[in-house]
Structure formats: structure tokens, C-alpha cells
Amino acid sequence: MSSEAQQLNILESSKEKFLDLMSELNDVQFHSFQDFVQSALEEYHAQLHHCHEADDNNDEHTETEQQNGKFQPVSDAKMMRLGRMIQDLRTRVPISAEAPGEKTTIPDTPEFKEFTEKNTVHVDGFLFTEDDVDDLVEKGKMSRNYCLECGSKKVAPLNFISHSASVLQLQFLYQVALADQVKDKVIVDIGSRLGAVLYSGHLFTRARKLIGVEINEWFAKLQQDMIQKYKMEDRVQVICKDIQDMPELLSNEADIVIMNNVFQFFNELPTQQKIWKFMRTETKKKPGSLLVTLPSLQEQLKETGMSASKLMRGWVKEVKLDYDGGWFQELNDDELEEIKQVHLYRVV
Template identity: 75%
Template structure:
């Protein structure tokens, strides 16, 4: 269908809808509004499922609602680590010579090397970025043709979980599931998941697997400096060379958008199939992904339903449970990137 007829249908539908609600009196309007909202939600779900993979919906279970508080002293210690890291890495938090690839997917349509900035979400909050812009160290816009009036917003990409995401991860999603357990962070990069895990939890062991030597050394230096080597270990390896780490050692595996920006599609597919095959050997193993596992598999060109069937069920998290005060819409969307799954 051409674009023009689609526009005509849309405009005609809008007109019909307005005419329809104009016929309702005040007593009927509220009931009709509730009906429309529920109908739209249902239809949205059908569309989402239709555009996904064929097959049955994935099994789910509800999160138990546990919450683990974190003291101000621990948050301040994490803040000191962040300030320290800012002096050791560039704003983009990219390793020397590191090459990242902007995925050719709908989520990143229009993103280019010219209009995209890498800013580490662990090191810099939105407020920090605003401060950097005010100081002239960064801009939120770029010039389209070197004329000052013709500017467009830059796209921002982070390769680390933010502090808020880490708080939600450990204080809510994994609140009562970590004590005496082994956590494995695949692609540990700056070590954000490791440091927060050490501060926020009583995990027995926290293992980072990082393929980049520069990032590995950085993490080891931080771990030694802040005396976290009693429970944290970092390995400079490709996760595909360590199957038993996933199939036997780990109780919890964390993956923060770990393959998409660093591997081509065939390699992403190979790694995801490896992760599935090894984690599937340990029933009850918990997987945490940012963003949703379904989305990451689809972005890698894989059938999410086919791979997830017989592998995991999602543990539905309550993002708006009042865990943190005064979350704005952007912050709520931020923690909604955290997803929890249990191996069947």
C-alpha cells in the first residue's frame, strides 16, 4: 500500500472517532474512555505479539516484591569510585583503539558516527551531561552543515548500566537472591556491575569476564585500590572459552547489552546460542539482561520464541513499586531496561 492511502485512512479514522465520542453525553464518556484504553492496550499487545516470533507466549512468574536497602555510606563509596574512574577514562569510556559498531536495527535507525556520542551511563547521569554541556565540554547538538542555525540533537549511547539501573538490579530484582551466590558479569567493561555487587550484596563471589585487556587492567586496579579482591575476580577472556563458568559455577549471569555493539550478526548469533546451550544445563540459574532478552535476540536476527522456549521463563518485575522516590518518566524507562529470567 502506498503512503498516501495510508494517510487517508488515518485521517478518516480520526474523524470517525471524533464524531463517535461527540455523540456521547457526560455520563457515558468516562465508561467509554475506560473501554477505549483497555481496547488499545489489548490491541497493542496483539500487534506486539504479531510482530514478534510465532509460537506460544513465554512462561512467566511474578517477582516476590523483595527489597534490599543500601546505606548512604555505600552510595557515597560508589560515588568516590565513579569520580576516580572519570579521571582514568575518557567521557565515552571507550578503550584505546576500541571499535564499536552501531547496530543496523530499527532502534538505531539514523544513528551514524557523526551524530552519535558515546557517554558512559555509569559515570555520567543526565544531570552530569547537562553540567558538561554548560561547561562547554560536551554538546547535545551537532551542526548539519557548519551553519550555526541548522543543528540537530545528538544521539547518546552508553555501554554501562547506570547507577539507578544497578540499584534496581540489586535492591529489587535480585534483592533476596544473591547471598552466598556466584554472580558472573559477561562483558564487565568498567566493572560497574562488579563494584555495585560488592557494595550492595553479600554474594560469595563476583566474577567479571572481559575480553579487552585495557578494561581488564582498569578493573583490577580499581578492585585492588578499593580492597574488593576478597570477593571480586576479573578474567580477560572470551566467554565462549569458559563454558563451565555458565553451566556450573554461576548462580546469576548478568549481560548488559553485551554483544550488539561489538560483534557482527553471525558472531552475535553464535555467542547467544553458546550462552543458551551452557546456561540451559543449570536449572534455576538466574539471567539478568539489559535490555530484554527477547529484544536482544531479535536484534541479533534470531527467533526469540524459538530460543527461549524450553530455556527460560521471565520473572515479571514491578518497576513502579515505589522503590525509589520521585522517579521521572525517563528514570522509570531506565529501570524498565532491567529484565530477570530463570532457567527452566
């Protein structure tokens, strides 16, 4: 059978499946599905146009990036699939993306000096972009300000905190920072929470295995449900444990360890210090492995009151990343600062 005939068969088969699917819906479900299909098609066409426009303007530069092995493209279809997962997660978790009964502590550090429970809002960066937040504000589902005096018009801006990497940060992580270093490797995400690092890693890379370590049972169950629903069991696994109970995962199995500010909001300083010393001891047993931290390792260690230079000496060497290499469409200042939170280190 010719390639053209094969494509025609695929097209006709897809049409039949689509019609079969619609025939199973009742009137209410049909209208909801119709809205979804229309929205998905509009998003797809917008992304496609965006991509082609970028290609037209940056053909030579993009080609060079691909040739030197420092950029891995991601198809529109994969971005749309990730978007479907995000929409699904929004129906499963609150806007704050906090687990039932979850306790978080605002760090007592200079960076968070003005942050209090009253003026701080948790909004998950994986689930909601700045535009999404603006939309929520317009719909009255969220506010960017809080009242300093009850009943008064005297207000102040709220502080926003996210415990997940954003889609842009994940794109930079896999398409640039780890672009040519992931194939057939084992990635371990400590504190995998919603599973953002795992889902995007499954879509964007050819990693042999992606393991999420999550101490919270509710989040672990949520990830397991998503992994099963979106058929990622072939390469993705979630383990509900404390990473300190799994030294062999770091010392023997992990080729790449990812940590998105995983300890600061959930542990007291003595516990954070203990975990970082554990991380150093176990990862040092596998020279050449990679650590990814958001924000920098230096910043996180400093915030615990430890000497970053002393702890990092003989442990890791930072791999300098090119944040402004024209990898994506032109980024605004906020987006550039966003990806600059991603740091890469090699165990020496």
C-alpha cells in the same frame, strides 16, 4: 567497655587519623582535599536528608517492602563509596569511556536506523547522569547538538549511547530484582567493562563471588586496579577472556549471569547469533540459575534476526518485575523507562 565508650574511642581515633592525614599534605594538596571533604559532606547531608524525608513519607509502604523480602536497602555510606569510585574512574577514562583503539559498530537495525558516527556520542551511564551531562554541556565540554551544515546554525540533537548500566539501574537490579536471591551466590558479569556491576554488587550484596569476564585487556586492567585500590579482592575477580572460551563458568559455577547489551555493538550479526546459541547451551546445564539482561532478552535476540520465542522455549522463563512499586523516591518518566530496561529470567 560500654557501647558509649567504644563509640567515643572510635570518634577520637577517627579525628586523630584525619589530622594525621592532613599533616601529610602540602599546600596545594591540602586545598584540593579541603574541597573534596566539603563536597563529600554536602553530598552526604543531602542524601541523608533525602532518605529521611522519603522514610517519613513512606514508612508503612517501605516496611511492607522490606517484610516481603523484595527490597534491600543500601546505606548512604555505601552510596558515597560508590560515588568515590565513579569520581576516580572519571579521571582514568575519557567521557566516552572507550578503551584506546576500541572499535564499536552501530547496529544495522530499525532501533538505530538514524544513528551514524557523526550524530552519535558515547557517554557512559555509570559515570554520568543526565544532570552530569547538562553540567558538561554548560561547561562547554560536550554538546547535545551537531551542525548539519558546517558554519551554519542549522543543528540537530545528538544521539547518546551508553555501554554501562546506570547507578539507578544497578540499584534496581540489586535492591529489587535480585533483592533476596544473591546471598552466597556467584554472579558472573559478561563484558564487565568498567566494572560497574562488580563494584555495586560488592557494596550492595552479600554475594559469595562476583566474576567479571572482559575480553578487552585495557578494561580488564582498569578493573583489576580498581578492585585492588578499593580492597574488593575478597569477593571480586576479573578474567580477561572471551566468554565462549569459558563454558564451565556458565554451566557449573554461575548462579546469576548479567549481560548489559554486551554483544550488539561489538560483534557482527553471525557472531552475535553464535554467542547467543552458546549462552543457551551452557546455561541450560544449570536449571534454576538466573539471567539478567539489559534490555530484554526478547529484544536482543530479535535484533540479531533470531526467533526469540523459539530460542527461549525450553531455556528460560521470564520473572515479571515490579518497576513502579515505590521502591525509591518518586521517579520521573525517563527514570522509570531506565529501570524498565532491567529484565530477569530463570533457566528452566
